[in-house]
Amino acid sequence: MEAANIQGSQQLNAYDFIVIGSGPAGRRAAVQAAKIGKSVLVVEKGRRVGGVSVHTGTIPSKTLRETVLNLTGYRERGFYGRAYRVKQDIAANDLTARLQMTLTHEVDVLEHQFARNGVKTMLGTARFLDTHKIEVTAPQGDTHVIEAEKFLISVGTRPHRPDNIPFNGASVLDSDEMIELTHLPRSLTVIGAGVIGVEYATIFSALDVAVTLIDPQPNFLSFVDHEIIEDLTHQMRDRGMILRLGAKVDKIEMEGDWPVAVLADGRRARSQMVLFTGGRDGATDTINLAACGLTADARGRLKVDPKTFQTEVPNIYAAGDVIGFPSLASTSMEQGRVAACHAFGIPMPPPPEFFPYGIYSVPEISMVGMTESEVRERGIHYECGIARFRETSRGHIMGLNSGMMKLIFSLKTRRLLGAHIVGEGATELVHIGQAVLNLKGTLDYFIENTFNYPTLAEAYKIAALDAWNRMPRH
Ligand SMILES: Cc1cc2nc3c(=O)[nH]c(=O)nc-3n(C[C@H](O)[C@H](O)[C@H](O)COP(=O)(O)OP(=O)(O)OC[C@H]3O[C@@H](n4cnc5c(N)ncnc54)[C@H](O)[C@@H]3O)c2cc1C
Numbered sequence: 184m185e186a187a188n189i190q191g192s193q194q195l196n197a198y199d200f201i202v203i204g205s206g207p208a209g210r211r212a213a214v215q216a217a218k219i220g221k222s223v224l225v226v227e228k229g230r231r232v233g234g235v236s237v238h239t240g241t242i243p244s245k246t247l248r249e250t251v252l253n254l255t256g257y258r259e260r261g262f263y264g265r266a267y268r269v270k271q272d273i274a275a276n277d278l279t280a281r282l283q284m285t286l287t288h289e290v291d292v293l294e295h296q297f298a299r300n301g302v303k304t305m306l307g308t309a310r311f312l313d314t315h316k317i318e319v320t321a322p323q324g325d326t327h328v329i330e331a332e333k334f335l336i337s338v339g340t341r342p343h344r345p346d347n348i349p350f351n352g353a354s355v356l357d358s359d360e361m362i363e364l365t366h367l368p369r370s371l372t373v374i375g376a377g378v379i380g381v382e383y384a385t386i387f388s389a390l391d392v393a394v395t396l397i398d399p400q401p402n403f404l405s406f407v408d409h410e411i412i413e414d415l416t417h418q419m420r421d422r423g424m425i426l427r428l429g430a431k432v433d434k435i436e437m438e439g440d441w442p443v444a445v446l447a448d449g450r451r452a453r454s455q456m457v458l459f460t461g462g463r464d465g466a467t468d469t470i471n472l473a474a475c476g477l478t479a480d481a482r483g484r485l486k487v488d489p490k491t492f493q494t495e496v497p498n499i500y501a502a503g504d505v506i507g508f509p510s511l512a513s514t515s516m517e518q519g520r521v522a523a524c525h526a527f528g529i530p531m532p533p534p535p536e537f538f539p540y541g542i543y544s545v546p547e548i549s550m551v552g553m554t555e556s557e558v559r560e561r562g563i564h565y566e567c568g569i570a571r572f573r574e575t576s577r578g579h580i581m582g583l584n585s586g587m588m589k590l591i592f593s594l595k596t597r598r599l600l601g602a603h604i605v606g607e608g609a610t611e612l613v614h615i616g617q618a619v620l621n622l623k624g625t626l627d628y629f630i631e632n633t634f635n636y637p638t639l640a641e642a643y644k645i646a647a648l649d650a651w652n653r654m655p656r657h
Contacts, residue, residue, distance in 0.1 A: 201331035206234020208503030209337035212519035217300040228308040243362040261582030310471035333526040336501040340463035368456035375460035376403035385545040401429035408554040408603040492522035535621040541610035549613035552601035564594040568650030576637035588642040597625040
């Protein structure tokens, strides 16, 4: 493994900008600063650059999802029935082979991007010595002291591992371990119905693994529009998934090799494997925050100015999952870019009001703007329009018998307030809604414009017409 692109005598001891952590926030910040002529060093403690996003989070889970959907023939089951499979016996190595190819490609692209832009990288664990100095301990144990004018802390998160869960790396796993499976379980209990839990639960259910999903809250993914969750819940139950909501896990017992999740209400979920996805903690414990005058909260997260990503120490910025919500690769990249621009005095326009949220469950979900509950809480008079994918010709061609889009419009201004989608292509389709929303477009955009035919994007027109039918005529 190539340890770093700076070594020994070539090494600078001072940079304009040091980025700690090479995930989406660090990557984008480093390239942005390099593009305006700054000397930049990225320090990464993992074996290769890319962060959680490339190695254990976004890209692995999305590659796994795509592989599962392809090998199972899941997308074709509308035509050929639930028993249809492209590959009969799917094993763990069928899933990991494709993962390795994707990851290698991602890392190559990133290393090339750093090299092209003159960003230096160094493998090792960084810790602050003071506000302008860090010490990097390389994997072989040698240390380097390096100075910089400005810093970005983009160290991300690691899975939260509570004491009452007996993680063993084999049958009780966290989400980082899930991508290293050596065999596929016949049954799986997922504890935690957040985004990661719901994604993995539905991906394994698509593989015909018997899945139980447990969460202490009675409602899961409560930031998503309720009708979208109702649709998802219906599809999950229809596939035979067991949902144990409003049920806290007291402990996990072992029955032979099989873990059993024991719930506070006395129920038990026995399965071949347990995946615990109860949140993630900021990975700030290795960077010696005290030396630079910063403190993290109880979950290891840092506080920043939400517009500039500057911490309380003016030359130190923080971005990405280490600052908390929304904890997405997509938003982390943008935060990194904004932080680098602010650090070096590049004026930035204010960010758009709304960003999209993508949940790569099976079926996938995406949303932008306000949910119906938020619109109601704000007292806005509104109307909704619904389109079902089975109403579109593209849906017929694809054999879709599920999938829906919900658009919410203001009755007063006719402006689009929110777009919510569950079903095939949701995470791509949402960007049309995002553009209209951020450009302050109205219902009339969808009514008056022609959409390619046959496409799922036609659902925008159908949903808008559905709302229009119930709206007062002006
Ligand atoms: C299973 C899963 C699925 C996800 N799916 C999606 C998705 O579909 N879409 C989406 O937008 N987001 C998704 N996310 C979230 C996304 O991965 C994160 O938002 C993103 O990775 C955060 O980027 P980051 O820049 O904060 O750093 P990270 O990607 O978390 O990387 C931080 C890096 O810092 C390094 N580091 C830590 N401490 C030190 C130190 N002391 N010195 C040097 N280096 C250090 C770490 O080794 C790591 O490589 C998912 C996350 C998970 C876990």
